[in-house]
Amino acid sequence: MPNFLKDSPLSRNLTEKEIDNLLLALQHIQMTIEGYTSTDRDIIERYNSKYYKNNIPTKTNMNSTKIDILRAEIGAKLGNFGKKRQGFPTGLVSKKVELVENLSKQCFDIVKKPKSDLSRAEVEHIFPIKFQVLMIIQDYLDGRWKFEVLEGGKLGDFENGQRYVEINYPIFHLTTITTREENMNLVPEINRIIEHWKASDKVTPVGQHDMESVRKAIENAEHYKRNNIVFYKDVTLVGIHQHHFQLVSSSYKELMGKRIIKKSNPLKKFLDKWE
Numbered sequence: 001m002p003n004f005l006k007d008s009p010l011s012r013n014l015t016e017k018e019i020d021n022l023l024l025a026l027q028h029i030q031m032t033i034e035g036y037t038s039t040d041r042d043i044i045e046r047y048n049s050k051y052y053k054n055n056i057p058t059k060t061n062m063n064s065t066k067i068d069i070l071r072a073e074i075g076a077k078l079g080n081f082g083k084k085r086q087g088f089p090t091g092l093v094s095k096k097v098e099l100v101e102n103l104s105k106q107c108f109d110i111v112k113k114p115k116s117d118l119s120r121a122e123v124e125h126i127f128p129i130k131f132q133v134l135m136i137i138q139d140y141l142d143g144r145w146k147f148e149v150l151e152g153g154k155l156g157d158f159e160n161g162q163r164y165v166e167i168n169y170p171i172f173h174l175t176t177i178t179t180r181e182e183n184m185n186l187v188p189e190i191n192r193i194i195e196h197w198k199a200s201d202k203v204t205p206v207g208q209h210d211m212e213s214v215r216k217a218i219e220n221a222e223h224y225k226r227n228n229i230v231f232y233k234d235v236t237l238v239g240i241h242q243h244h245f246q247l248v249s250s251s252y253k254e255l256m257g258k259r260i261i262k263k264s265n266p267l268k269k270f271l272d273k274w275e
Contacts, residue, residue, distance in 0.1 A: 001157060009247055010170040013088060018081050022169060025077040027155050029140050030147055032070045074133045078172075086123045087175035091235035091243035092252060094178040097121045099236070107237040110177070118181035126252070127172040127218055128187060136169065138211045171247055177238060182229050189223040190214075221251040230257040 005011055005019050082088050093099070096119060098111040113120040127135070139145060145161025158165070178186070197213040217223075233256050235245045245253075 004162075005166050005170065007163065008166045008170045010088060010173075010244070013242075013244075014081075014170065021077040021080055022165075025074045026136070026140075026145065026165065027147060028074060028077075029070065029137055030155065033137075033140060034149075071130075071133050071137070074136070075129050078132050078136075079129045081170075081173040082175070087125055087173040088170075088244050089123075089238070089240065089242070090126075090174050090176055090248045090252070091237060091245045092176040092231045092248065092256070093121075093236040093238060094176070094182055095230050095232055095257060096179045096182065097177055099232075099238070102239075105239075107239060110238060118179060118184075120180045121177050122180050122183045123175050124178045124183050124186060125172070126174050126176060126248075128190060130187075131190060131214075131218070132169075132172045135172075135211055135215055139164075174244060174247060176231070176252075177236075178229060182227060185227045186223050189226050190218065193217045193222060219249050219251065221249070221255060224252070224255055229255060231255050233257055 001023060004023055005014055008014065079085055093108075098113075098119065098121075099108040100111060102109045110121045125132075139161075143160075145165050146159045148156035148159045150156045194211075194214050197210040197217070231252075235243055237243060
């Protein structure tokens with residue numbers, strides 16, 4: 001599909017490998033859910049179809065081991081976006097992250113800290129990878145996108161939903177920078193949001209939940225608000241000059257507060273030794 005993702009807001013930033021990863025992930029989802037059983041050698045080699053041979057889960061059997069495998073494999077593909085698998089930066093950095101100015105590069109650097117330090121900076125996907133997987137699977141079940149099925153079971157172009165995919169899914173990879181402690185608190189908060197939006201008539205890969213309402217809550221930065229995360233008041237370029245702030249929802253921009261930058265003092269370590 002040579003034109004896949006050409007209309008995405010991030011089309012200029014996506015590599016060929018990233019585009020292929022998303023396309024294969026979507027095809028993987030459709031083939032698994034629809035119970036693909038073809039033994040066509042080309043299809044087997046392309047889609048690693050050892051998982052599709054027999055007893056494939058159906059739309060009414062989404063809690064099987066096969067779906068757990070599917071979620072893990074799709075998560076691996078979706079996690080491989082952006083430089084060093086760190087997604088696409090938005091320029092939103094938590095005020096608790098300690099920065100120093102890099103005058104030569106005209107940006108900021110993160111103050112390095114031990115991995116065990118809870119104030120250590122970490123890159124955080126606005127939409128965590130695990131949630132992305134669940135949301136995309138749910139979108140397929142809801143009929144938001146689907147590929148044509150060609151003779152022999154091969155998948156062709158989109159039957160419907162290509163524009164929906166191109167506009168929405170790359171945006172899932174927008175990232176912020178928070179402290180390790182803040183990062184650790186965000187996923188449990190999303191789990192609480194998911195639990196809040198239970199709907200007895202809506203069966204999803206994680207149970208009976210209204211995933212669209214969960215998505216809106218994440219777009220509304222509810223998990224950041226509940227953790228009292230505040231960003232520096234300005235777009236903050238860390239190590240690079242490129243950002244995607246224009247693609248961030250207004251809810252995240254509203255969390256931008258007063259910026260306090262600690263400037264590096266080259267004499268501090270020396271003076272501390274003699275105190």
